[in-house]
Amino acid sequence: MDMIEYVSEIINKGRIAQQEFEAYTQEQVDQVVRAVGKAVYDNGEELARLAVDETGMGNYEDKILKNKGKAMAVWNYLKGKKSVGILQYFEEEGIVEVGKPIGIIGAVTPVTNPVMTPMHNAMIALKGRNAIVICPHPSGKGCGVKTVEYINRYLKELGAPENLVQVVAEPTLDISNLVMKMTDVCISTGGPGMVKVAYSSGKPAFGVGAGNNQCLIDEDADIVDAVPKIIRGRIYDNGVLCTCEQSIICPESRYDEIIAEFEKQGAYYVSDPKEVVALRNKVLPEGALNKGCVGLSAVQIADATGIQVDPAVKVLIVKTDGPGKADPFAKEKLFPILAAYRYKTWEEGVAIVNANLDYEGKGHSMVIHSFNKEHIEYAAENIPVSRFLVNGIGSSGLGGAYTNGLAPTGTLGCGSWGNNSLSENLNYRHLINISRIAYTNPNAHIPTPEEIWG
Numbered sequence: 001m002d003m004i005e006y007v008s009e010i011i012n013k014g015r016i017a018q019q020e021f022e023a024y025t026q027e028q029v030d031q032v033v034r035a036v037g038k039a040v041y042d043n044g045e046e047l048a049r050l051a052v053d054e055t056g057m058g059n060y061e062d063k064i065l066k067n068k069g070k071a072m073a074v075w076n077y078l079k080g081k082k083s084v085g086i087l088q089y090f091e092e093e094g095i096v097e098v099g100k101p102i103g104i105i106g107a108v109t110p111v112t113n114p115v116m117t118p119m120h121n122a123m124i125a126l127k128g129r130n131a132i133v134i135c136p137h138p139s140g141k142g143c144g145v146k147t148v149e150y151i152n153r154y155l156k157e158l159g160a161p162e163n164l165v166q167v168v169a170e171p172t173l174d175i176s177n178l179v180m181k182m183t184d185v186c187i188s189t190g191g192p193g194m195v196k197v198a199y200s201s202g203k204p205a206f207g208v209g210a211g212n213n214q215c216l217i218d219e220d221a222d223i224v225d226a227v228p229k230i231i232r233g234r235i236y237d238n239g240v241l242c243t244c245e246q247s248i249i250c251p252e253s254r255y256d257e258i259i260a261e262f263e264k265q266g267a268y269y270v271s272d273p274k275e276v277v278a279l280r281n282k283v284l285p286e287g288a289l290n291k292g293c294v295g296l297s298a299v300q301i302a303d304a305t306g307i308q309v310d311p312a313v314k315v316l317i318v319k320t321d322g323p324g325k326a327d328p329f330a331k332e333k334l335f336p337i338l339a340a341y342r343y344k345t346w347e348e349g350v351a352i353v354n355a356n357l358d359y360e361g362k363g364h365s366m367v368i369h370s371f372n373k374e375h376i377e378y379a380a381e382n383i384p385v386s387r388f389l390v391n392g393i394g395s396s397g398l399g400g401a402y403t404n405g406l407a408p409t410g411t412l413g414c415g416s417w418g419n420n421s422l423s424e425n426l427n428y429r430h431l432i433n434i435s436r437i438a439y440t441n442p443n444a445h446i447p448t449p450e451e452i453w454g
Helices: 003-021 026-042 044-055 060-078 116-127 138-158 173-182 192-199 223-239 252-264 273-283 298-305 346-359 373-382 449-453
Strands: 085-090 095-101 104-108 131-135 165-167 185-188 205-207 213-217 245-251 267-270 315-319 337-343 363-369 385-390 432-438
Touching: 003 104, 003 131, 003 165, 003 173, 026 044, 026 060, 026 116, 026 138, 044 060, 044 138, 060 116, 060 223, 104 116, 104 173, 104 192, 116 131, 116 138, 116 165, 131 173, 138 165, 173 185, 173 192, 185 192, 192 205, 213 223, 213 346, 223 245, 223 252, 223 315, 223 337, 223 363, 245 252, 245 346, 252 267, 252 315, 252 337, 267 273, 273 298, 273 315, 298 315, 337 346, 346 373, 363 373, 373 385
Parallel strands: 104 131, 104 185, 131 165, 185 205, 213 245, 213 363, 245 337, 267 315, 315 337, 363 385
Antiparallel strands: 085 095, 095 432
């Protein structure tokens, strides 16, 4: 069977399943969505083990947390929300929203999140009565296939239509490309190459941009509270998430105090110029990310560089040569290394963030540790990212958490700054067509030109 026949068969099976699924009530739909999350929650340990062993990236315990935690958070967010039929009434405007399916969603998923992203995308696709075809990253195809196997086992127990969730068992760039061309909407979560393919597929597409989560610390920050949050965010799953903190931008007046608190809580400060150069050459040779270091622990990276550290060290903090293009450490680092900067004024701190984002990661996200509303809003008005998390943990908070109002997701849009069509967290509302009933109001006041222009 050639590639076109193979993909056509998948699409046809999905169409049959979706047409049957379209007749489901909201209650039936929600049971199906719940089953997808529960399948990954119940098998989170096995899928985490498989992901670490297959991809060689990340941390087993964190992957369990990610699989189980995201399954719970996404279902908690989706349950009870309307996605079928009448969604809401806007009495004053005389508008009624009606939710309808899109059809078949094609989803390309990344090697860094080979279980959680397929699960999340399946949950939000099914919430809208769509079918979905998942194209895993070739280096994470085993976990992708196993995840979908578990999902389908749970869906079968419910008697859901067969082939609502399908997976490409032997993914290639060409097959993923074709899936995106032949489905009704595509989601691409991964490298810029795949995102570009999604946007050139000729179909509506949701892609993501590169991350480079800057962490801006204010003079009034609670350092004892902030430091463990930043460390947790930076080392989560050995730093492979796009939401992990990347740089700490600190007030000069508290720089030494902040570094001392990091050291106290398990960081090693790389300030010796020889060690800085050795580390830069190891993890960012000629300014490019060393893929062999992705997802390694801080101790493994230090050992590989020849830097002597305590085996309990959690994170490396590097004294940089300056922001932006002055030092490649300003870029996104998919391992537990933080770049450190100091500023004199809040405006200068914001300028450092912008210099780093101009280098890489514009449009994604950042974290601010501050209790100064004016400072927070100044940063939000002057920095081109789609989400600002205040006094939280980037890795687990920016993708949505119980402690903030962002939608739980595995796909974080970066707006036009990151060449994306959305600047929010991808959720079920992006995967439904919304029709609007517009009632005519015979008593509406028609304004005169003078009233309008006066």
